[in-house]
Amino acid sequence: MAGLYFEDCREGLVVEHAIRRTVTETDNILFSAMTYNCAPLHIDAEYCKDSLYGQRLVNSMFLLALVAGVTVYETTLGTTLGNLGFQEIKFPKPTFHGDTIRVRTEIVNARLSKSRNDSGIVTFRHVGLNQRDEEVCVAVRTGLMKLRPQQ
Template sequence: MPGRYFDEWAVGDRIVHQPGRTVTETDNLMFSAMTHNMQPLHLDAEAAKRSEFGRILVNSTFTFSLAVGLSITDTTLGTLVANLGFDEVRTPHPTFIGDTLTCSSEVVSLRESRSRPAQGIAVFRHTLTNQRGENALTMLRSVLLYKKPV
């Protein structure tokens, strides 16, 4: 299903995105290196063993980016004007290498654009859930969407 236009959404609409994604050591290593995040918890197995987690912790900005990526096809692919903001990002449970994450999205608000009559603003709550049923990440994403062409 491609992204939907602004006027095809209703508050409360919910989607569980498929497929999910299993996080690999390479994902974590490359993302951390590309973003210059040299936190030993993400890169050094021996240092991570001494932490309260006892193993490498996946970079939370990777899980954030994965949530957005997993949601795009069903929400905004081909209908997005721009991402307007990300709010209330929370990581209630850590993500570890080998975790499989599934993303769901819910529309929490919709409003017509005051300055752009052919567009509207939608706010999605994205939630990443791991294979243990724990929420690994939640966030709000505000987007500017095109309305359906007439």
């Protein structure tokens, strides 16, 4: 199993995820179209010429999904029972077409479930960084993680 079982999720554990992803114009346009986000800051190059950044911004919901997705293989693949929610989401710096995103995850809390005997609750802090090592997304989320099977 690629993901971490609850017992592997020690508070303070840091995972530097192996997968990186360069964000493309196509990513941004398709995601914006699929989610009906017609904000000109994402889809209108002419409009953005006179904006704060002078170019289109990558849709922040795409960035959040990318950051969360990059973490799956090394944290929750096959070992999670579900995503319980996000407590915090921040976008400290903008993301543009051509930026390459990498992700670091830290386990900030882990406890056994009070209502289930097969799982524990783990709080992850995911940090998305661009190629300049600037934080572009910080997301704190909680997941329900399987206990390691008894042998």
